Amino acid sequence: MAERNVRWGILATGGIAAAFAADLVDLPDAEIVAVASRSHDPAKAFAERFGIPRAYGDWESLAGDEDIDVVYVATPHSAHRAAAGLCLEAGRNVLCEKAFTLNAREAGELVALAKERGSFLMEAMWMxxxxxxxxxxxxxxxxxxxxxxxxxxxxxxxxxxxxxxxxxxxxxxxxxxxxxxxxxxxxxxxxxxxxxxxxxxxxxxxxxxxxxxxxxxxxxxxxxxxxxxxxxxxxxxxxxxxxxxxxxxxxxxxxxxxxxxxxxxxxxxxxxxxxxxxxxxxxxxHEAKEVMRALRAGETESPLVPLDGTxxxxxxxxxxxxxxxxxxxxxxxxxxxxxxxx
Known part of the structure; x- marks a missing residue:
């Protein structure tokens, strides 16, 4: 990964996903390779808008795409536990929007799952x-x-x-x-x-x-x-x-x-x-660059947005x-x- 672009998948196609994709496009060492929604049409439209090669009409296909280095979860926070958990179970690294989950119990489950899988996990607390x-x-x-x-x-x-x-x-x-x-x-x-x-x-x-x-x-x-x-x-x-x-x-x-x-x-x-x-x-x-820095360093969490703090x-x-x-x-x-x- 140190010698190539970091390959991103984006899960969800709303306003924050679009803002994140627009900033990723401007980073020379980032590449969006896939996007997913709950149905194919919004994923296809999002892919065409940002020049993304693969559009999935379900979350499972994105989570299972082994060409992805890290998934950005941009669903409403009520779906963060399910979406991020699906990606972590499939071995993907995850950047998950805030609020991280509905409650601390769900957050603890995601953190435990990431540690079990040895995957990177970070809350998208861009602040x-x-x-x-x-x-x-x-x-x-x-x-x-x-x-x-x-x-x-x-x-x-x-x-x-x-x-x-x-x-x-x-x-x-x-x-x-x-x-x-x-x-x-x-x-x-x-x-x-x-x-x-x-x-x-x-x-x-x-x-x-x-x-x-x-x-x-x-x-x-x-x-x-x-x-x-x-x-x-x-x-x-x-x-x-x-x-x-x-x-x-x-x-x-x-x-x-x-x-x-x-x-x-x-x-x-x-x-x-x-x-x-x-x-x-x-x-x-800045949060995207921190994720990519951590992945290239082999880190499973960011010192700027530590999981204990989340x-x-x-x-x-x-x-x-x-x-x-x-x-x-x-x-x-x-x-x-x-x-x-x-």
Whole structure:
């Protein structure tokens, strides 16, 4: 693989799959060799759009294609366990969109399966691979703001989304938290690790998914994080990190920033901006490049997006959902099945 292109398969044909494919096409050492959907027509149309040689009308054919080095799973998160699991069972390496799964139990199953097969597995948390986010984390780790006291992050969309939309559909893991809240939670845990305690409140829809959720995360160090997500009100999508000797503000689009400002006590503010050579702020190329780097190095997970970190975020999302009373039909059905069997 070190001497040839990394060969990608794409599972699903929605908007995020198209955005990822467009960025892969621009990488000289990446090649998309196959795409799959649940039916042939959308797969064929996607293949024609991006010049992909093979289009499959089922997931199994893609998973079994031994010409593929790694599969990008871009389905809704309610299908991640099934789609990524199918690929891992077939011996494929996998990059899986976020939220990684519906819950921590499913995430643990995928991680265990990847380790059993010796396959690479990574959550597509592109924020963690963003060069400017990596710079921000390095500054915090180096003590630029002192000991971290608080983290704030929000992600809200104005909507409104109709009841039939996937964001309102419990069967598809709908709601603000898994689709948007995963970013503020992941941002806080990037800097502070897994919280010791979780408090949360939410406004739920008639369907039983969260329309907006606020959570307060706390750590043994005394640090606190306030995170918020919404599908009924557009927010600034901002973040800040306050420490004992300063503060970092990300003024907009914190999960793919083009700039942030470091305020150190007794010093003038310092602005850090995205290098134009790194491409547009919306680029997904950085996570793709990290996957390819890891595969060529023979690694089964990325140090930028470690599996333990993914599992920790899923546990926090589970804890928030427990506090706000959101459960998905598949989870309830699984519990009822266990009860009947016992």
């Amino acid at each position: 963690y691979c963003n060069p400017l986010v990596r710079r921000l984390k390095a500054l915090v780790d180096d003590g630029a703001v002192g000991e971290v006291r608080t983290v704030q992050a929000d992600f809200g969309l104005a909507g409104p989304f109709p009841p039939a939309h996937r964001l309102r559909d419990p069967a598809q893991g709908g709601g603000a938290l898994l689709d948007l809240g995963v970013y503020p939670v992941s941002f806080a845990q990037l800097l502070l690790g897994e919280p010791a305690d979780v408090m949360a409140r939410a406004v739920l829809s008639e369907e039983g998914v969260d329309l907006q959720t606020g959570a307060l995360l706390s750590w043994e160090s005394g640090a606190l994080a306030s995170v918020h997500c919404s599908v009924v009100g557009g927010t600034g999508i901002t973040a800040s990190v306050t420490g004992s000797r300063g503060r970092i503000d990300v003024p907009d689009g914190f999960f793919h920033p083009d700039r942030f400002v470091l305020h150190r006590d007794g010093r003038d503010p310092e602005e850090f901006t995205l290098d134009p050579a790194d491409g547009p702020r919306s680029s997904l190329r 599992l920790a975020v899923m546990r926090t999302l589970d804890a928030i959902r427990e506090r706000i009373g959101v459960r998905y039909p598949r989870e309830t059905a699984a519990e009822e099945s266990v009860t009947v069997q016992s």
